[in-house]
Amino acid sequence: MKKIAVFPGSFDPITKGHESIINRASLLFDHVIIAIGENSSKKTLFDINQRKQWIEDTFKNHSNISVECYKGLTVNFCKTKNANFIIRGLRNSLDFEYEQTIALMNKKLAPKIETVLLYTQPEFSMISSSTVRDIIKNNGNAEQFLPNAIKLD
Numbered sequence: 662m663k664k665i666a667v668f669p670g671s672f673d674p675i676t677k678g679h680e681s682i683i684n685r686a687s688l689l690f691d692h693v694i695i696a697i698g699e700n701s702s703k704k705t706l707f708d709i710n711q712r713k714q715w716i717e718d719t720f721k722n723h724s725n726i727s728v729e730c731y732k733g734l735t736v737n738f739c740k741t742k743n744a745n746f747i748i749r750g751l752r753n754s755l756d757f758e759y760e761q762t763i764a765l766m767n768k769k770l771a772p773k774i775e776t777v778l779l780y781t782q783p784e785f786s787m788i789s790s791s792t793v794r795d796i797i798k799n800n801g802n803a804e805q806f807l808p809n810a811i812k813l814d
């Protein structure tokens with residue numbers, strides 16, 4: 662049985678921290694699906710098609726990584742993809758508290774799906790999409806926090 666994992670998020674934008682987690686996950690699983698969640702109540706800075714293109718560009722040389730968009734519960738998306746794992750990245754203990762709650766709820770909803778928590782590398786622990794968005798909105802240079810495939814205009 663293939664080990665298929667889903668790495669869900671808004672990726673608004675994808676960061677070097679995300680990239681690191683995905684690269685490491687691609688070594689652990691047969692296939693990793695980067696799943697861009699569409700959340701109508703969340704205000705995003707970048708269009709979902711732009712985010713998808715950036716992620717595809719970032720991982721274009723990885724045959725076991727794909728990118729998809731989805732709506733609804735992550736566990737339901739996992740079921741449609743025959744994925745038995747959800748990957749989540751952790752930067753610090755605050756992330757752990759949040760992710761633990763989500764993982765436990767997902768386990769109740771879908772007992773066969775396991776959540777795998779991967780800590781980010783220390784040099785990326787201060788990077789979050791929200792802080793990168795703030796830098797971009799305020800005309801700062803955020804490129805050092807983004808994968809090399811992403812070029813902001």
